[in-house]
Every structure is written in structure tokens, then in C-alpha cells.
Amino acid sequence: MTTAKTTTAETAVEQAEFDRLIESDSRVEPRDWMPEAYRKTLIRQISQHAHSEIIGMQPEGNWITRAPSLKRKAILMAKVQDEAGHGLYLYSAAQTLGIDRETMFEQLITGAAKYSSIFNYTTPTWADMGSIGWLVDGAAICNQVPLCRASYGPYGRAMTRICKEESFHQRQGFEILLELMRGTPAQRAMAQESVNRWYAPALMMFGPPDDDSPNSKQSMAWNIKRFSNDDLRQRFIDMLVPQAEVLGVTLPDPELKWNEARGHYDFGPLNWDEFYEVLAGRGQANAQRVAKRKKAHDDGAWVREAARAYADARMEERLAS
Ligand SMILES: [Fe+2]
Numbered sequence: 038m039t040t041a042k043t044t045t046a047e048t049a050v051e052q053a054e055f056d057r058l059i060e061s062d063s064r065v066e067p068r069d070w071m072p073e074a075y076r077k078t079l080i081r082q083i084s085q086h087a088h089s090e091i092i093g094m095q096p097e098g099n100w101i102t103r104a105p106s107l108k109r110k111a112i113l114m115a116k117v118q119d120e121a122g123h124g125l126y127l128y129s130a131a132q133t134l135g136i137d138r139e140t141m142f143e144q145l146i147t148g149a150a151k152y153s154s155i156f157n158y159t160t161p162t163w164a165d166m167g168s169i170g171w172l173v174d175g176a177a178i179c180n181q182v183p184l185c186r187a188s189y190g191p192y193g194r195a196m197t198r199i200c201k202e203e204s205f206h207q208r209q210g211f212e213i214l215l216e217l218m219r220g221t222p223a224q225r226a227m228a229q230e231s232v233n234r235w236y237a238p239a240l241m242m243f244g245p246p247d248d249d250s251p252n253s254k255q256s257m258a259w260n261i262k263r264f265s266n267d268d269l270r271q272r273f274i275d276m277l278v279p280q281a282e283v284l285g286v287t288l289p290d291p292e293l294k295w296n297e298a299r300g301h302y303d304f305g306p307l308n309w310d311e312f313y314e315v316l317a318g319r320g321q322a323n324a325q326r327v328a329k330r331k332k333a334h335d336d337g338a339w340v341r342e343a344a345r346a347y348a349d350a351r352m353e354e355r356l357a358s
């Protein structure tokens with residue numbers, strides 16, 4: 038009875054300290070007490086984000102051997118390698134919350150954890166490397182810049198590093214499309230066709246409309262999320278329109294129009310049925326992406342075993358000396 042009372046009193050003090058950190062917009066660090074729901078939300082969000090970076094290597098990795106020049110190949114390799122690094126920063130950040138990496142890998146390859154649905158779309162043309170950089174990395178930046186100020190320290194710091202690299206990713210995608218748009222009619226048509234396919238899925242990366250996004254409110258109260266899905270989507274569209282004009286591509290939305298009164302672009306409805314279909318595992322490449330990841334994980338077992346054996350031997354040596 039006494040113990041239970043003490044525990045409740047202690048928790049109340051800890052909760053008050055946590056609330057104070059959030060209210061003063063300070064950072065919560067791994068050593069700090071945090072409510073279980075906050076920890077679980079972060080584990081889910083950060084690990085899903087890490088999985089997205091890792092699975093996101095596949096649609097572009099698909100083009101490394103077929104890049105049209107040595108320069109393009111080198112750039113694409115560097116970009117895909119950056120995504121691997123992003124996955125690793127984020128797995129490390131999630132580990133500070135008490136989940137181990139092996140468990141997260143398991144969750145990814147068994148389908149228990151989700152990753153961004155955008156990576157379940159296929160990349161049939163070279164222009165898709167441009168569209169992914171410009172639209173997918175572009176949407177990721179809009180989403181991720183506010184996460185640099187996320188209340189959980191390790192997540193915010195990982196995001197700061199990631200965002201610097203994402204800017205390069207977006208520029209390289211824009212530049213691929215720009216070069217295609219300055220090329221032959223066939224190249225221009227390829228760029229436009231690719232933008233037509235990626236535009237709406239990129240807008241859906243911000244998640245469902247605010248009314249259908251029940252967890253967002255709590256994440257905003259905890260200073261994990263700073264802007265709502267719809268606000269971020271609007272920001273992204275406002276940013277894209279002038280860039281599309283420079284490129285000379287048409288954004289595939291007949292309702293896209295500047296609204297003087299709102300000071301923003303109006304846009305047409307998105308096909309959320311498609312979003313939920315892909316989320317449910319029925320996209321173009323869901324099965325293929327997870328199978329490939331599982332194979333890479335299985336093929337890499339000997340590397341993990343060797344690294345473990347080496348670490349054990351070093352530990353034994355150190356203990357013996
Ligand atoms: Fe990334």
C-alpha cells in the first residue's frame with residue numbers, strides 16, 4: 038500500500054517535470070522520465086521513419102546500374118548511400134528509447150511495422166529518379182524540417198543532419214528533370230509522364246486529411262509534430278508551383294489555382310482510396326520490397342555473426358589484460 042502510494046507520488050512529480058519540459062519547449066533526453074505513450078509513439082514514428090529510409094533505397098537502387106552517365110551514376114549512388122545513413126541515424130535514435138535494432142528489423146521484414154507507402158510505387162523510367170528527388174525528397178523535407186525541433190533530443194538531432202542531405206537530394210532530382218525538359222521531345226514527354234505518376238502520391242505522403250488523423254493532435258501537444266498534415270501539404274504545393282514553372286512541367290491537377298484571398302494555391306481532391314489500398318499492402322511493389330529486404334537481411338547474417346564474434350573476442354582480450 039505504502040509502496041503504491043510512493044510510486045504514484047513519484048510518478049506525479051516525474052509527470053510534472055516532463056510537462057514542464059514540454060511546456061517550455063525544451064528537449065526530453067533518454068535519461069529523462071517520459072510517459073509510456075510518448076515513448077511508444079516515438080518508437081513507432083522513428084522506426085517507421087528508419088524503415089522508410091531503408092526501403093526507399095530500393096526504387097532508386099534499381100537505376101544505379103542503368104544511370105545514363107558516369108556522373109549520374111556517382112550522384113545516384115551517393116544519394117542512395119545517404120538514405121542508408123539516414124536509416125542508421127534513426128535506428129540509433131529509436132534504440133535510445135529501449136527497443137533493439139534486431140527487433141526493429143524483425144518488425145520490418147515480418148510486416149509488423151509500416152514504412153512510407155510511397156516506396157511501394159515502381160520506377161519504370163529514368164525520369165522517375167528526377168521525380169523522386171524533386172517530389173518525394175521534396176515532400177520529405179517539408180515534413181522533416183519541423184521535426185528538427187521535435188521534443189525528443191536524439192530524434193531532433195538526427196533530423197538536423199538528415200535534412201541537410203535531403204536538400205541535396207531534392208536539388209539533384211530537380212536538376213535531372215531540368216535537363217530532361219531541356220532535351221528532346223521524347224525526353225520532355227518522359228519527364229512529364231513521370232511527374233504525372235508521382236505528383237499525387239507525393240502529396241499523400243503528408244498523411245490523411247487532419248479530420249482523419251486521430252494521432253496528430255497528441256503528437257502536436259507533445260511537440261513531436263509542429264504542423265498538421267493539411268498545413269504541410271499546403272506548404273509543399275505552394276513551394277512546388279513556382280518550381281514546376283521553372284521546369285516547364287505541368288502539375289497534373291486541373292483545379293490547381295492561386296487563391297488571392299487565402300494567399301495559397303487551391304487544389305483538387307486526392308484519391309485516398311488508393312492511399313489506403315497501398316497502405317493495406319496492395320500497392321505495385323509491397324511484396325517485392327519486403328521480400329528483397331528480407332533476402333538482404335538473410336544474406337547479411339554472416340556479416341553480423343562475424344562482427345559479433347570479433348566484438349566478443351575483443352571484450353575477452355580486454356577482460357584478460
Ligand atoms: Fe532520407
Ligand SMILES: [Fe+2]
Nearest residue numbers: 120174203206
Ligand atoms: Fe532523401
